[in-house]
Amino acid sequence: MIAAVDHVQLAAPPGSEPELRAFYTGVLGMTELPKPPVLAARGGCWFAAGGAVLHLGVEEDFRAARKAHPGLRVTGIHAFAERLRDKGATVVWDDDLPGHARFYSEDPVGNRLEFLEPLAPDGASS
Numbered sequence: 722m723i724a725a726v727d728h729v730q731l732a733a734p735p736g737s738e739p740e741l742r743a744f745y746t747g748v749l750g751m752t753e754l755p756k757p758p759v760l761a762a763r764g765g766c767w768f769a770a771g772g773a774v775l776h777l778g779v780e781e782d783f784r785a786a787r788k789a790h791p792g793l794r795v796t797g798i799h800a801f802a803e804r805l806r807d808k809g810a811t812v813v814w815d816d817d818l819p820g821h822a823r824f825y826s827e828d829p830v831g832n833r834l835e836f837l838e839p840l841a842p843d844g845a846s847s
Contacts, residue, residue, distance in 0.1 A: 728774035785831030798838035822846035
């Protein structure tokens with residue numbers, strides 16, 4: 722029986738860890754998690770915020786995930802979007818999911834990221 726999602730893994734090109742760290746910690750405000758030594762030797766990095774855990778693994782023939790993506794629930798989505806814009810990230814709003822405010826962005830290596838917040842019963846988000 723499945724109890725929860727433990728983490729989501731995205732791929733990244735070799736040597737991109739400094740860019741990923743700057744984005745996931747500095748722009749998104751996530752915390753880097755230490756990788757076990759045997760896994761750290763493979764490269765990549767892990768991040769967490771709230772209940773979300775993202776693993777970025779090195780892939781030699783890397784191609785960014787353009788359709789597949791994690792959906793990250795946020796609070797204060799408009800302020801969060803402004804934070805991303807202020808730090809140079811793209812923000813593309815999408816109104817197609819009823820009951821939610823949401824936008825898409827991408828990390829420095831081109832992986833698609835979705836950010837969403839449920840709307841209050843009156844249709845407002847924070």
